[in-house]
Amino acid sequence: MSAPEAVHADNAETDDLADRWKPVRDLPPSAKLVAKVLDYNETLTQSELAEETLLPPRTVRYALSRLEDADVVDSRFSFADARKRLYSLSI
Template identity: 50%
Template sequence: MSPPDTSTGSTIERSCSDCERLRDQSPSAKLVYRVLDESESPLTTRALSDRTLLSPRTTRYALRRLREADLVTRQTSPDDPRQYQYQTANIDRTR
């Protein structure tokens, strides 16, 4: 049996790397990350707050911590330049 091909950095390997960085995060940050990871498109703070049932303040704090850990990326919303949209970093959206 040959060893698995790891030359391209599989999704599993990236997930394990993310697990290491997620380990030190708060439960609310882990919940926000999970919702973002399961979403097929970027989400606003309000959408995340609605889906997680966390307060907007807690959601913002979790997003800041996740961004500091390079687990989440932020971009300006194309619909409203005053808002940001978030998604998990370094993921393959073709799953």
């Protein structure tokens, strides 16, 4: 691959990454932080997200609701504890 082709491939990869995060771009900072933590961890509960982000549980709940409204987070019930939901990034 020539140098111009390599640069073009890098730019295309960067554009794909930017497009991936486009639905999150206009959300509050707390939602962006929760999304980024979910990007690094496959699946977390709300309490685990609060621990990882150092955000209050109420703020995490708000962030998750905004992320769910934007269709960038999936949630399902935990098989280990049906009272808890597991969240994962869907973008």
